[in-house]
Amino acid sequence: MAERPGLTREQLVKRGAAGAFAISMFGGLADKAHSFAGPLRFKDRQLKGDLKILQWAHFVPDYDTWFDNTYIKNWGEKNDVQVHVDHINNALLPSAAASEVAARNGHDLVQFLFPPSALEKQVVPVNDLVQEVTKKLGKMTDVAYKSTYNPKTKRYFGFPDNYVPDPIQYRKSFWFNAGVAPNTWDNVRKAAATLKKAGHPVGLGMSNELDSNMFLMSLLYCYGGALQTAEGQPNINTKGTIAALKVMKEIYQQGESDEVFAWTAASNNQAFVAGRLSLAVNAISIARTAEDSGNTALSDDTWLRPIPRGDVRALGNEHVMGIYFIWKFAKNIPAAKQYLVDQQLAYRDHFLQSKFYNFPAWTNAVKGGFKAMNKLAAADKHKPLGKYTILTTIAQRYTTNVGYPGFANAAVGDIFNQFLIPQMFAQVAQGKMTAEDAARSMQGQFRTLYAKWRAQGLQ
Amino acid sequence: MEVLRAMRRKAGTYVVLGPFVIVLAFPFYWALTTAFKKDRDLYNAQSNPYVYNDGSGHAHWDFWNYMTFHHVSFLFKHTEYPTWLENTVIVGVAVVAITLVLALPAGYALARLSGRWGQSAGVGIFVVYLVPPTLLFLPLSRLVAELGLRDSLWSLILVYPSFTVPFATWLLMGFFKTIPQELEDAALVDGCSRLRALRRIVFPVSLPGILTVVIFAFSLCVNEFIYAFTFTSSTGERTLSAGVPNELIRGDVFFWQSLMAAVLIPSIPLALLYNAFLDRFIKGFTGGAFR
Numbered sequence: 001m002a003e004r005p006g007l008t009r010e011q012l013v014k015r016g017a018a019g020a021f022a023i024s025m026f027g028g029l030a031d032k033a034h035s036f037a038g039p040l041r042f043k044d045r046q047l048k049g050d051l052k053i054l055q056w057a058h059f060v061p062d063y064d065t066w067f068d069n070t071y072i073k074n075w076g077e078k079n080d081v082q083v084h085v086d087h088i089n090n091a092l093l094p095s096a097a098a099s100e101v102a103a104r105n106g107h108d109l110v111q112f113l114f115p116p117s118a119l120e121k122q123v124v125p126v127n128d129l130v131q132e133v134t135k136k137l138g139k140m141t142d143v144a145y146k147s148t149y150n151p152k153t154k155r156y157f158g159f160p161d162n163y164v165p166d167p168i169q170y171r172k173s174f175w176f177n178a179g180v181a182p183n184t185w186d187n188v189r190k191a192a193a194t195l196k197k198a199g200h201p202v203g204l205g206m207s208n209e210l211d212s213n214m215f216l217m218s219l220l221y222c223y224g225g226a227l228q229t230a231e232g233q234p235n236i237n238t239k240g241t242i243a244a245l246k247v248m249k250e251i252y253q254q255g256e257s258d259e260v261f262a263w264t265a266a267s268n269n270q271a272f273v274a275g276r277l278s279l280a281v282n283a284i285s286i287a288r289t290a291e292d293s294g295n296t297a298l299s300d301d302t303w304l305r306p307i308p309r310g311d312v313r314a315l316g317n318e319h320v321m322g323i324y325f326i327w328k329f330a331k332n333i334p335a336a337k338q339y340l341v342d343q344q345l346a347y348r349d350h351f352l353q354s355k356f357y358n359f360p361a362w363t364n365a366v367k368g369g370f371k372a373m374n375k376l377a378a379a380d381k382h383k384p385l386g387k388y389t390i391l392t393t394i395a396q397r398y399t400t401n402v403g404y405p406g407f408a409n410a411a412v413g414d415i416f417n418q419f420l421i422p423q424m425f426a427q428v429a430q431g432k433m434t435a436e437d438a439a440r441s442m443q444g445q446f447r448t449l450y451a452k453w454r455a456q457g458l459q
Numbered sequence: 460m461e462v463l464r465a466m467r468r469k470a471g472t473y474v475v476l477g478p479f480v481i482v483l484a485f486p487f488y489w490a491l492t493t494a495f496k497k498d499r500d501l502y503n504a505q506s507n508p509y510v511y512n513d514g515s516g517h518a519h520w521d522f523w524n525y526m527t528f529h530h531v532s533f534l535f536k537h538t539e540y541p542t543w544l545e546n547t548v549i550v551g552v553a554v555v556a557i558t559l560v561l562a563l564p565a566g567y568a569l570a571r572l573s574g575r576w577g578q579s580a581g582v583g584i585f586v587v588y589l590v591p592p593t594l595l596f597l598p599l600s601r602l603v604a605e606l607g608l609r610d611s612l613w614s615l616i617l618v619y620p621s622f623t624v625p626f627a628t629w630l631l632m633g634f635f636k637t638i639p640q641e642l643e644d645a646a647l648v649d650g651c652s653r654l655r656a657l658r659r660i661v662f663p664v665s666l667p668g669i670l671t672v673v674i675f676a677f678s679l680c681v682n683e684f685i686y687a688f689t690f691t692s693s694t695g696e697r698t699l700s701a702g703v704p705n706e707l708i709r710g711d712v713f714f715w716q717s718l719m720a721a722v723l724i725p726s727i728p729l730a731l732l733y734n735a736f737l738d739r740f741i742k743g744f745t746g747g748a749f750r
Contacts, residue, residue, distance in 0.1 A: 266712065
């Protein structure tokens with residue numbers, strides 16, 4: 001029998017599958033090829049080319065939507081620069097930066113949420129940008145200055161963009177029933193057992209995560225303790241540190257459970273929004289999540305106030321510090337510099353779109369300063385009305401940098417990234433060490449860390 | 460009597476297997492229910508977490524009135540999830556193809572042609588698979604940058620075979636040894652070339668092993684995180700494993716419902732695939748154990 005002309009069904013299926021595979025696999029090559037050809041877009045312009053930015057995925061998704069689709073587009077069109085923004089989980093920023101340093105390739109601008117002091121030798125100093133912005137807006141906030149300036153090398157290793165005040169968020173009704181207000185750590189200690197018995201413990205973590213790190217350092221300040229002196233010498237072994245360790249041990253033993261040693265950055269958020277916790281030290285992501293959940297009984301009962309006062313003072317860290325840096329191997333340093341200056345000079349929309357999360361490093365970046373920000377916060381419709389106005393008070397009077405009273409140097413960065421402070425508190429709270437021994441032991445560890453960075457010439 | 464005995468045997472099987480099934484299937488059930496939960500239900504400590512509840516924490520039999528598609532819709536409309544799915548499939552298919560092209564002849568050569576040292580070489584190749592990506596991602600990052608493949612799916616297509624090929628070679632090597640040598644000898648005597656014998660005799664008989672490699676290599680690509688996160692940074696170039704944790708975990712806020720939907724959607728086809736080829740999959744893994 002003669003063979004029928006044309007393809008058999010089997011051949012047709014095989015060739016079709018191969019073709020589909022080829023198109024799906026190699027169809028994208030056309031797009032890649034195009035990027036190697038084409039007219040010069042930015043001929044004779046001062047700024048040209050592409051600008052690549054890496055920053056965290058903001059907890060307010062709408063902020064990133066506005067940032068990517070409106071702000072960046074407008075800036076790029078105005079300056080004739082193609083801007084690409086990539087967002088990643090903030091916990092993954094250090095490893096992303098590490099891989100870019102190893103590859104000597106990556107983004108032009110990277111935003112960290114803590115001072116990148118250890119990267120000083122890899123980045124372009126931005127003293128010129130700071131001067132330019134300061135000329136137009138006045139001095140930056142102290143928290144921004146001490147988070148980005150190295151007095152040893154006299155360089156700004158990062159450009160401060162924003163900081164986030166760290167209020168306590170508490171359930172008014174639970175504390176009313178407990179009979180005290182959370183305005184001092186002594187009151188928190190007194191109410192802890194009552195609140196735990198009522199099924200609404202305080203939520204103060206002692207875990208290797210951001211919230212515990214920030215809160216426990218703040219607790220040190222409230223009792224007169226600190227990581228270092230104003231001159232940048234390790235100074236953790238003090239009466240203030242020991243007092244803070246003892247207070248936290250008491251709060252834990254009376255008012256918390258073991259879960260606080262295994263918390264992640266999201267744990268206190270989730271426990272608070274589930275209606276369990278009576279108090280948490282956190283940025284306003286807790287209050288905003290409560291509002292978005294539609295649970296008005298919870299959100300209306302969630303109040304904000306400054307950090308409680310200890311024996312010495314009421315002072316807390318910023319929750320996060322948004323700092324941009326420019327790699328030395330960045331492909332478009334001029335555009336990166338211009339971008340940073342332009343963003344800071346008009347910060348009002350960033351403040352609004354972030355739902356008052358992002359406070360500008362230069363207060364006058366929002367025209368009218370704290371007064372204007374207070375007015376904007378007062379217009380928020382969520383109950384209790386006006387609750388977000390406390391943020392400007394916290395920003396002005398109760399917020400300092402990591403490393404207070406000194407600068408956020410590379411050793412402080414190491415202490416922060418290794419979670420040495422939560423571990424010290426956890427050891428004492430669990431009865432594994434006395435407060436005195438823990439402070440003494442930590443001082444020894446600090447000395448080693450500081451010596452390491454001194455040898456590298458960074459402090 | 461026979462019927463009773465059969466029923467008793469089956470009951471025994473179900474009693475033993477039942478708890479395992481419940482434990483293994485429970486995460487999928489959890490993910491499925493959570494994906495459609497309203498925030499007020501999910502975050503209410505009074506709610507029964509296994510069913511749908513109203514705002515006061517009371518469960519209802521008409522659960523469809525207490526579900527929401529908002530979070531699944533968010534996943535598809537406000538993130539690049541369809542793009543990540545597409546990228547994952549592209550990378551997976553390409554890596555599987557490369558793996559087969561390299562591992563099939565390598566496994567055959569080590570099984571048939573390399574004599575005594577073939578076994579040792581096979582083990583040596585497998586040991587490469589055990590080197591953790593956390594050690595390699597920094598030097599590979601430099602290599603990827605030098606090749607100009609940074610922030611491109613091609614970086615993953617180039618790097619993933621570094622762990623799929625060793626495992627596949629070792630697996631196929633064991634599987635080829637189970638195929639009687641006489642089959643190939645007969646083909647060679649009949650005038651087949653080595654390559655033709657491979658194509659016409661060995662590969663069809665080795666289908667279970669090949670399917671095992673396909674499924675396993677694809678699963679490895681879907682699950683891999685550290686290379687995907689390090690080598691790609693643009694949202695449009697990400698695969699599922701990098702895109703989902705980066706854009707659905709924002710600071711200290713987890714978008715739980717969207718996260719559960721995001722992990723459930725690719726799991727279902729993979730589970731169906733495993734199920735469809737289960738017998739051959741098991742044969743593929745255990746074929747090499749009995750020589």
